[in-house]
Amino acid sequence: DVKVTQSSRYLVKRTGEKVFLECVQDMDHENMFWYRQDPGLGLRLIYFSYDVKMKEKGDIPEGYSVSREKKERFSLILESASTNQTSMYLCASSLEGARGYTFGSGTRLTVV
């Protein structure tokens, strides 16, 4: 069964910490994405990547960075976590043209 796996289901971090959210896909997909989902705001794209070592900013990249050193792994980094980054984070991957779009189960991050 093909999967997008996010390393943590729930995470609690302190303000100012550097936080790493990991996402791994086993489908050999070219594209990978990081979204956050908040009530009333819906899903918003943070960063995406079309290839290894490539990254593109989405709609809300401020306070975040990403790393894609291998095709199957896409990491989201919160450089200095803040309380307004408390959210549900969703990783996804797809083939070219949005085919095979698959989401992970999400990481609910709480920053205290």
Added chain:
Amino acid sequence: KQEVTQIPAALSVPEGENLVLNCSFTDSAIYNLQWFRQDPGKGLTSLLLIQSSQREQTSGRLNASLDKSSGRSTLYIAASQPGDSATYLCQGAQKLVFGQGTRLTINP
């Protein structure tokens, strides 16, 4: 900037009814459009992808159509069942923008 709007925000219908969910987008240069469902506390599951050369896609009781000229897509669900209860989201795939979703409840 591409904006995607879904109406209604919530919908509750009795089991067995046919229903239509609507999605509108502001940028007619949309490449393709995708419909997802999301169950509470979970990730999204892709339902149907309508690519740029297509006008509709069907999967079982679901049918999605895309009219680029009017900036609209609809998701038609036939003979609704309680298991269809979920939030349905559309995405303009080129711009990677999601609508806020329609929360659907099917009452037994």
